[in-house]
Amino acid sequence: MIFRLFLLLLGFSFAVSGGVSLIAFLNLITTGHGFVNYFYFILTRVESILFILGLILVWGSIYLPSQNNRDDER
Secondary structure, X not given: OHHHHHHHHHHHHHHHHHHHHHHXXXXXXXXXXXXXXXXXXXXXXXXXXXXXXXXXXXXXXXXXXXXXXXXXXX
């Protein structure tokens, strides 16, 4: 239970920090760069990896079954 809560909080913090950075990088479009350059720039940044990793950790901590539930069913 505590480990799942830790994963949830860690994933949420990764997703928030990555998402805020990706939104901040939207200012590149206003400086004359196009959407293609924006997406290429995002793919080369660590923040996009943090965002995706955070989403996976949050999803996993919420939807994957825990070991305690498997033991209770027996």
